[in-house]
Each structure stands twice: as structure tokens, then as C-alpha cells.
Amino acid sequence: MDKYRGRFAPSATGPLHLGSVFAALISFLDARYHNGVWLVRIDDLDRFRCSSEHAESILQCLLSFGMEPDEPVIYQSERLNQYAKKFIKLKESGQLYSCLCSRKSLPKSAYPGSCRSRKGQPLISDASVRIDSQALNLCFEDIYQGRIQLEHPGDFIIKRRDGLFSYQLACAIDEHIDGITQVIRGSDLLPSTVMQKFIAAELNQIAPSYGHFPVLTDRSGEKFSKQSFARATDTNQPGLSFYKIAELLLLSDSPKPSAPSTEWIGYFLSLGNPAGLIPRTYSLTAN
Ligand code: GLU
Numbered sequence: 001m002d003k004y005r006g007r008f009a010p011s012a013t014g015p016l017h018l019g020s021v022f023a024a025l026i027s028f029l030d031a032r033y034h035n036g037v038w039l040v041r042i043d044d045l046d047r048f049r050c051s052s053e054h055a056e057s058i059l060q061c062l063l064s065f066g067m068e069p070d071e072p073v074i075y076q077s078e079r080l081n082q083y084a085k086k087f088i089k090l091k092e093s094g095q096l097y098s099c100l101c102s103r104k105s106l107p108k109s110a111y112p113g114s115c116r117s118r119k120g121q122p123l124i125s126d127a128s129v130r131i132d133s134q135a136l137n138l139c140f141e142d143i144y145q146g147r148i149q150l151e152h153p154g155d156f157i158i159k160r161r162d163g164l165f166s167y168q169l170a171c172a173i174d175e176h177i178d179g180i181t182q183v184i185r186g187s188d189l190l191p192s193t194v195m196q197k198f199i200a201a202e203l204n205q206i207a208p209s210y211g212h213f214p215v216l217t218d219r220s221g222e223k224f225s226k227q228s229f230a231r232a233t234d235t236n237q238p239g240l241s242f243y244k245i246a247e248l249l250l251l252s253d254s255p256k257p258s259a260p261s262t263e264w265i266g267y268f269l270s271l272g273n274p275a276g277l278i279p280r281t282y283s284l285t286a287n
């Protein structure tokens with residue numbers, strides 16, 4: 001096997017909350033357990049929602065939590081030329097088409113393929129661009145969850161109407177550029193995985209292996225997210241967040257909440273393979 005290369009890829013849309021610290025920690029521990037390299041990539045393609053201040057606060061938070069990337073931080077916003085080149089490659093393969101459907105006219109479920117008849121025609125500017133993904137493979141073996149079978153997402157967006165490349169396209173290309181061998185991330189991204197594997201195959205890239213751990217939810221079952229205004233973690237007291245995570249995973253003999261991050265990281269590392277610590281569920285309820 002190639003040398004393990006993993007990554008944590010937060011969006012620069014706000015400070016880290018408990019759910020994202022959990023995500024960072026599991027991907028970090030997985031990489032360390034496998035003697036791998038751990039990278040941090042800032043997903044900041046969406047210039048309307050992302051900011052360099054948020055990126056900076058995320059990086060500071062990771063440092064104070066004792067999780068330092070092994071290589072310089074990667075920024076998606078610096079890769080637009082590379083995404084554009086691969087976009088052209090996909091276009092030349094004839095799989096892309098312009099979509100003029102308004103969001104309102106579309107069902108909440110999978111895109112029904114209404115504009116697929118435009119395949120093979122020149123792309124229309126100011127229209128979104130979708131990829132014919134009828135051949136997409138819906139099954140894969142997940143490192144954390146076992147065999148996975150997903151619903152078909154429909155032909156998905158590769159380039160948005162506002163000209164931004166989609167997260168699916170950028171992320172699939174990033175994993176290739178960065179030589180990522182293992183993507184360890186939350187189960188909310190399971191649907192993205194089959195799309196990203198599909199793009200990788202269309203671009204003749206070798207896709208990484210994937211592991212999806214449960215996402216943290218609040219008592220009402222809502223995922224902790226910046227959108228749900230989950231509280232930012234206290235960077236001055238990393239032990240508080242680590243303690244909550246240890247409680248959630250029902251771990252014993254953990255350090256005190258006041259212990260420094262180095263002690264906490266050492267403790268988590270001493271527990272062995274993180275896949276063995278994590279329940280095989282899609283969510284975990286935190287308070
Ligand atoms: N930046 C995205 C997020 O935070 C993607 C993460 C990933 O691919 O791991 O949801």
C-alpha cells in the first residue's frame with residue numbers, strides 16, 4: 001500500500017464547534033495510528049460564505065488542540081486553474097451538460113435528468129453544469145461502516161450557475177493532487193463519496209479509501225453545524241471539548257477536562273485504532 005495520507009478539510013465558514021473538533025480528531029488519530037501523514041485543507045471555494053478570518057481561527061484552534069498538519073495548509077481557493085483544467089477534460093469526454101432548471105422547479109430528491117438532452121451541445125454561459133452520472137456506482141466498502149449502499153443522487157452539479165466549481169469536483173481533484181489515500185470524515189458526507197468516486201473514475205484517478213464516522217447531533221437529532229449556530233469550541237480550554245468527546249465514546253480513565261491538549265492527544269493515541277472506538281452508527285447524540 002502507498003504511504004497513508006489523510007486529511008481534515010473544514011469549510012472556512014465559521015469557527016470549529018464540537019462536531020468539527022470531533023471530525024478533526026478522528027481523522028488525525030486515524031492517520032497517526034497508521035503512521036501516516038495528516039494534512040489540513042481549507043475548503044474556501046465559496047467566496048460568499050468563506051473568509052480568511054474563519055480559516056485563521058480554524059487553524060489556530062487546531063494548533064491549540066494539539067493537531068498540527070504535517071505539511072503546509074492547502075487552500076482550495078488557490079487551485080482554481082487546476083479545477084478548470086479538469087473541468088475541460090470532463091467537458092471533452094462529453095458527459096457534461098447545461099442545466100437551466102430553477103431550484104424551485106426541482107424535486108428535493110434526486111435530479112430527474114430534465115436537461116440531460118443537452119448533453120453533447122455547447123455549454124451555455126450562466127447555466128449550471130451537470131454530469132451524466134447514470135453509471136455511478138452506489139456501493140462501496142467503508143472502513144468504519146462496512147458495506148454501504150446509497151440512493152442515486154441523480155446527475156449532480158459540477159459547476160454552479162454563479163461560475164463556482166462544485167465541492168464534489170474540487171474535492172475529488174484535491175484528493176488526487178494531495179495523494180490522499182484515506183478520507184476519514186463524518187457520515188453526513190456519505191452521499192458525496194459516491195459522487196467523488198465517480199468523478200475520480202471519469203478523470204482516470206485512483207480514488208482513496210473512505211471511512212465515515214458518526215456525526216454529532218444535538219438532542220433533537222440536528223447535526224452540529226455552523227448553520228445550526230453550534231457554539232464555537234473554547235480554544236483556551238481544549239480539554240473541555242476532549243472530555244465531552246471521551247464521554248460520548250464511553251471512554252474510561254480519561255484525563256481531566258483541565259489537562260493540556262498534549263496529554264489528551266497522548267491519551268487518545270494510547271487507545272489504538274480509532275475505528276475500534278467509534279460505534280457503527282451514522283450519528284451520536286451530544287448535549
Ligand atoms: N469542507 C466540507 C465540509 O466541511 C467537506 C469535508 C470533507 O470532504 O471532508 O463539510
